[in-house]
Amino acid sequence: MKIQNLISKAHNREVLTRDELIFLLNFPPEAPESYQVMATANHISKELTNNRAEIHAQLALNMAPCPGDCAFCSFSGKNGVFSRETRLPPAEAISYAKGFEKAGANAIYLMTTATYPFELFLEISREIRDHLDPETILIANVGDQSLLGAQKLRAAGFTGVYHALRLREGVDSALSPEARKQSLRNFQEAGLQVGTCVEPIGPEHDAMELADLIAFTAAINPSYSGAARRIPIPGTEMAARGTISELRMAQIVAVTRLGMPRTVAGNCTHEPCTLGGIAGANLFWAEAGANPRDIREKTEEGRGESVASCRVLFRESGWETLEGPSRYFGR
Ligand code: SF4
Structure with missing residues (x-):
């Protein structure tokens, strides 16, 4: 296998095979x-977007110890970071969402932990939807759903969802990989677009595991795929496994792009960084409220980036940013 042949293949709009992805990931x-x-x-990435990157913004409606027990998440009950649930009052959630809209986010995500009451989520989502510009794209980031649940999300005004089959799902989490996959099918059947990612990457994930997940994300024809590294939650077993460098994450986000068809224009990375931007990431996230990678109750006072700071990171990487609703979710 020769690197130049694979580069030519990518330029010729061909999707690289699993073996080719592994070859690249092993450098x-x-x-x-x-x-x-x-x-x-x-x-x-620039060719597909006319050099217009996107910034999506997520707010968490609650913060609680979660039985999903994903070892990499600060909400995991086992990690013991948060001992009780707090919920964002609707007025505060609306204020956060309107703030994101005003700042120019191309899509706004509402996130909850897995046990947040679904009907309450729908109710608050509708309220938030009513306070936003009709053009603003709303995305749900919630637990696994039946087809009926997915249809309710669509009816509540969501354009799409963020949902991922995470690396070593079912091993490093208490969630079922099959349930994750079924939810992805349910969302798409209900007419919701799906954004996804290869995450959360740690040093223990080898090229084969990464290539398998890249190929899986390509197979579901998402609005975007991408790659995100694991952020260590202090004192946890996962933190002891270590963290990959931003440069390794940039390499993986680049390889992910080469494993996607051209119908997938978006290529995300998290956390936002210029190395990701120059390696073909064209989607960053701003965050507010609780954050599964942070131990602060308000991530905007901790790890979370703002829409403005994401824009600066893109500009420093040679990217312009899109004004208006997300094109990834507007396919
Ligand atoms: S990633 Fe989601 S399901 Fe898993 S522990 Fe965190 S909030 Fe719960």
């Missing part, structure tokens, strides 16, 4: 070949 991130891959992914 050290600092190898010249990895920089070639990042340059190629950057070129494709």
